[in-house]
Amino acid sequence: MEEYAIDIPVEPPKELRSLFIPIPPDYVEDVYKSDDFLVLVGPQHPGSGHMRLIVRVKGDIIQEVIPDPGYVHRSMEKLAENRLYIQNIPLVERPAIMDAPNFNLGYIRAIEEALDIEVPERAKYIRTMLAELGRVGTHLYDAAILAVFMGHTTGFMYPFGLRELICEALVRVTGARFTSSFIIPGGVRRDVDDSTFKWIYDMTLAMERRLKSFERIFVKNPTVIARLKDVGVLTKEEAIKYGVVGPFLRASGVEYDVRKVEPYEVYDELAWDMPVSDAGDGYSRLLVRVNEVGQSLSVVRQCIKQMPEGRVISDQIAEKGEDIRGSFYDSLYDLVLPSGEYTTLTEGARGTIIYSIISDGESNVPYRVRIVTPGWLYLRGFMESMKGERLADLQAIYGSFGYFPPEADR
Amino acid sequence: MIDVFQILNYFFGIFSSDMMDIPLIAPIVDYLMQIPLLNILVALILWKPFFAVVIMPGLVVLTLYLLYIVWYERKLTARVQWRVGPLEVARPIRGAIQALADGIRYFFQEAIVHREAHRPYYIQLPILAFIPVLLPILFIPAGSAVGIYTPYSIQLIVTFIALIPITIVAIGWASNSRFAYIGSVREAFMYFAYEVPFIIAVISMVFLYGSGDAYVAVEKQSAIPGALLNPIAFIVYIIAMLMATSRLPFEIPEADQEIAFGPFVEYSGILFGLVMVLAYEKLYIMTLLFTILFLGGWSGIYCPLLGDLNGPLWLFIKSIVVISILVIVRSIYARYRLDQALRIGWTSMLTLSIIALIIGGAVGVWLS
Incomplete structure (x- = not known):
């Protein structure tokens, strides 16, 4: 379509000077002189989460998005x-x-890598099961947020209802709905009895049945497909270039999963597939995660089936035949890591989590802990994928990435 | 004094000449009619034009409908979504007066007028918006009860329905806020997208019946309802109705997550209560027209005890059933993007409505 320039002097609004915005004033003037418009989405906007998106729009088309994260920074490092x-x-x-x-x-x-702790097999299986339960819960949470961003309230309520089952399973295993601190150096805190495993096994089957109704009403819904298909496309090259991680990288056609590439715990002993899509649009990002939920539930079932007998805490941490309960602090308070840097890659629900602990070798606190969360890693790709889309698509792309500001801001 | 009695008698004469004849309450009415001064009031209430506009299917029933539909929609959505829904207000009747409680709360809440608003219009428009909502009721006949009889009633109803979005656009303009502005622009876009197919669909039914008179339309549907005579127009009308009343999947002007309730974002208190029910009122008016055009209007099983009340009652029951079915789309669909909705409106719906026009003409010739 041909553009017609109208020669009217445009003044940038005065609020843009007085508000604190992390962009130079020249940029604002440039935007207004080139007939564009700045839309500040957030941080109090219903569709932005705890962050601000500075969106440069030309008409209804997004030209550039500048993120303003950090509103929920907790200074964890x-x-x-x-x-x-x-x-x-x-x-x-x-x-x-x-x-x-x-x-x-x-x-x-x-x-454990620093101290060379050998983890018992049973503890490894329990850890894998917990990790997969957390993954399922996160994917359901993200799908719910995506649904409510597109105005689909049933798609919001179903996953949150299903997530209650995950929370209940975590309560039965660990005693807390989430953030249970159940995994400790050398194993897990407590052993889990067979009736709990039986309950979780049945729960995964029940959840798969209920997930079918969720897929019927949300994933295969023509309005959802219309909103997400060919929206926010990241090609394979772009996804690699911008450092996108996790299911969003796999949705762009890159077969990379830390659980396959550098298997930890017992992932190499279990049979599971890595869902990959080539489209790289919002819908494939949803589909990859929906398929991952199925795979994770299968992994949970395999863990329970193959669960070996034995201790759940390493001999190096607790005396043989002893339980860590009651002596947790006494056994572990004086951990001192040998000097050096220890880095692990973990495949979290939203992507690769990098932990890097630097120890000076003499103090009982870390010298430095570096946490790089997946949200922070794919923020760049997330911003790039919105270029050229409509302003109304911003929420759909946001939801399709499952961006979680507290995770990115740490 | 003689003048006053003469005037009262004159009015009484007018009212009692054209009263609703309901055998069920006839003894009570006969008794009340013997009491001076009270009889003029009873005669007024049962006067057919007054009854149609104010009682049924007019204002009183509209209010009851609003209380019902807000509760029913929330309850139905909750049931679909594995929830309970409104319950705590009047537990024995499952929270049925939730909407009334909300209305009372709105009434006693402060209605904030923000500094940027265009104050006079901002306060007036929610009230002015009722005019185009209530005017069509004058022309909607329900059996023998009708406010103003005219052979062009269907065209007039459509005209007044077309006026409603103008008030909504004006509300967004008077709010003078970013989201309200975007909401009004979206409303204007949607208005054009559904209005053309909607009017063509109605015209096709007018062609089919050969008249814009609702009585003729209902009479011609005595054998086959209009929905079967012209199914294409039926489909177009339903989709246009969803678009016109901002229901999902076309809830674009009010998209909560994108523009935070659009044109109505700045309203609070009773003013918000008024603008919130605008879409429901529009839905009611459009469903009344829908029932007349496609579902045989007020014709139904005649109950001799109810007499003249049969017409309004059947019209009301049919409308409520239609609305109760329509509200389920809220829990099924996600929201379309504006350009997708416009594409649907200007391509498929326009094509369908033109096909409906041809069918309407052909069936009209066959019927006449």
Whole structure:
């Protein structure tokens, strides 16, 4: 369509000067002189989460999006420097609420790598099961947020109803709905009895049945397909270039999953597939995660079937035949990691979680803990995918990425 | 004094000449008619034009409908979504007066007028918006009860329905806020997208019946309802009705997550209560027209005890059933994007409505 320039002097609104916006004033003037418009979405907007998106629009088409994250920054890395290693466990699992087992696992694996702790098989299986339960919960949570961003209230309520089953399973295993700090250096806190495993096994089957009704009403809904198909496309090259991670990278056709590439815990002993899509649009990002839920439930069932007998805490941490309960603090308060840097990669629900612990070798607190969360890693790709789409698509793309500001801001 | 009695008698004469004849309450009416001064009031209420406009299917029933539909929609959506829905207000009747409680709360809440608003219009428009909503009721006949009889009633109803979006656009303009502005623009876009197919669909039915008179339309549907005579127009009308009343999947002007209730974002208190029910009132008016055009209007099983009340009652029951079915789309669909909705309106719906026009002409020739 041909453009017609109208020669009217345009003044940028005065509020844009007085408000704190992390962009230079020249940029604002440039936007207004080139006949564009700045829309500030958030941080109090119903469709933005705890962040601000500075959207440059030409008519209805998004030209550029500048993120303004950091509204829920909790300074986890600095806090972690002043606490004992075990006191950091409840801290580092806080970024993503539902995904706590994965965050917990990554941190613990870094400590175990430093201290060469051999984890018993049974504990490994329990950890894998917890991690997958957390993954299912997070994917359901994100699908619900995507649904409500598109005005589909039933698609919002169904996953939240299903997520209650996950929470109930975590309550039965760990005692808390999420952020349970159940995974500790050397194993897990408590053993889990067979009736609980039986309950979780039945729960996964019940959840698969209910997921079918969710797929019928939301995933296969023609209005949902119309909103998400060919929207926010990231090609394979772009996804790699912008450093997108996790299911969103796999939705762009890259077969990369830390669980396959560098298997940890017992992922290499279980049979599961890596869902991949080539489209790279919002709908494929949803589909990949919907398929991952099915795979995760299958992994949970396999874990329960193959669960070996034995201890759940390493001999190196607790005396043989003893339980960690009652002596948790006594056994673990004086952990000192040998000097060096220990990095682990963990596949969280939203992507790769990087934990890097640097120890000076003499103090009982870490010298530095580096946490790179998936939200932060795919923020760039998320912003790039919105270019050229309509302003009304902003919420749909936001939801399709499942962006979770507390996780990205840490 | 003599003048006053003469005037009263004159009015009484007019009212009592054209009263609703309801055998069920006839003894009570006969008794009340013997009491001076009270009889003029009873005669007024039962005067057919007054009854049609104010009682049924007019204002009183409209209010009852609003209380019902807000509760029913929430309850139905909740049931679909594994929830309970409104319950705590009047537990024994499952929270049925929730809408009334909300209305009372709105009434006593402060209605904030923000500084940027165009104050006079901002306060007036929610009330002015009732005019185009209530005017069509004058022309909607229900059996023998009709406000103003005219052979062009269907065209007149459509005209007044077409006026409603103008008030909504004006509300968004008077709010003078970003989201309200975007909401009004979206409303204007949607208005053009549904209005043309909607009017063509109605015209096709007018062709079919050969008259814009609702009585003729209902009479011609005595054998086959209009929905079967012209199914294409039926479909177009339903989709246009969803678009016109901002129901999902076309809830674009009010999209909560995008523009936070659109044109009505700044309203609070009783003013919000008034603008919130606008879409429901529009739905009611459009469903009354829908029932007349496609579902045989007020014809139904005649109950001799009810007499003249049969017409309004059947019209009302049919409309309520139609609305109760329509509200389920809210829990099924997601929201379309504006350009997708416009595409649907200007391509498929326009094509369908033109096909409906041809069918309407052909069936009209066959019927006449």
